[in-house]
Amino acid sequence: WLASELAAWKMQVEVAGDISQGRKAIAGNRPDVVLLDLCFPESLGNGFELLEELKTTQPPVPVVVFTAQESFAERVRVARLGGRGFLQKPVAPQKVMDAIAKALQQSGPPQAKLLIVDDDPQILDQLRTVLEPWGFQLTLLNDPQQFWETIEQCTPDLLILDVEMPQFSGIDLCQVVRNDPRWGELPVLFLSAVQDAETLQQVFMAGADDYVQKPIRDPELLARVLNRIERSQLRLKMIAQKNQMLSDK
Structure with a gap:
């Protein structure tokens, strides 16, 4: 029945x-x-x-x-x-x-676009394998010099950055993002094999929301990505509801 x-x-x-x-x-x-x-x-x-x-x-x-x-x-x-x-x-x-x-x-996984910047192709392949089955729309970038053009094209919901890269570090990219009003609230997650306190301080001072240590443990990465996206989407929903209430007055 x-x-x-x-x-x-x-x-x-x-x-x-x-x-x-x-x-x-x-x-x-x-x-x-x-x-x-x-x-x-x-x-x-x-x-x-x-x-x-x-x-x-x-x-x-x-x-x-x-x-x-x-x-x-x-x-x-x-x-x-x-x-x-x-x-x-x-x-x-x-x-x-x-x-x-x-x-x-x-x-159900949240619908979201992710921009991942890392100069190591093996890391990019690993992240694709972990995240793609969840339905995320991924943009993978191994050249940080193309970052600004890429972020404006793909308009991500979450940014994943390696700390140490040639020419521009992940910290550089995060600071640039935080200086632009369009991306000031974009969730940023860092990846790095570096564990010293000074680097961690620099990462979070630059505006990072989270940090995953290399070598990457797939379940931890996935949990942190899902958590950041869900928090961001909830925040945007609350802002929209507040704006709607104000407009109805």
């Missing part, structure tokens, strides 16, 4: 009767969200196994658990494995829809 209800909401639904079928369905056509039961009496696997597997996909597939079980320990286990919701059967279709909508909202 639930599949019919969801289809009535114009959702494309695929039903799997056990864990094995679920794995095949997900591998064949990556879903936007998975509604997962924890218990399959006649199956060799249980829902926790699939939940743990889905947590490791990049980007992770959001999962809402939908089960007759009621145990606080299982709720905690679902949360630890990255579950986006926990619904106990029986539940009204509207509550299922609300949980799915919330999971999609929480898991």
Whole structure:
């Protein structure tokens, strides 16, 4: 009945009767969200196994658990494995829809343009591999002398800079950005193998918002990028709401 209800909401639904079928369905056509039961009496696997597997996909597939079980320990286990919701059967279709909508909202990567400046092609390749699957629009630049022309063309939502580069350092570029009213609020994240206190002070004095140490750990980089973009977009949304309130007076 639930599949019919969801289809009535114009959702494309695929039903799997056990864990094995679920794995095949997900591998064949990556879903936007998975509604997962924890218990399959006649199956060799249980829902926790699939939940743990889905947590490791990049980007992770959001999962809402939908089960007759009621145990606080299982709720905690679902949360630890990255579950986006926990619904106990029986539940009204509207509550299922609300949980799915919330999971999609929480898991969807923000739409954003990133400008990355680093003179090391291997670093640029690494960042492309990490960030591109999340749907970011990337502009990669290995020549800092072309920075100003590039930033005006791509109008990024986040700027990632290496500290040490030939001709112009990342600190130089950050200071130039902060001196221009158009880019004064642009989030800036630095990358560097340098760890001394003086360099860190220079980076943040120049206007950096965050700093990631090389060699880059992919999960840390991704978390910091997502955090900076979400904060920036929230701030812009609040400013827009405030301006709307002022204009309505």
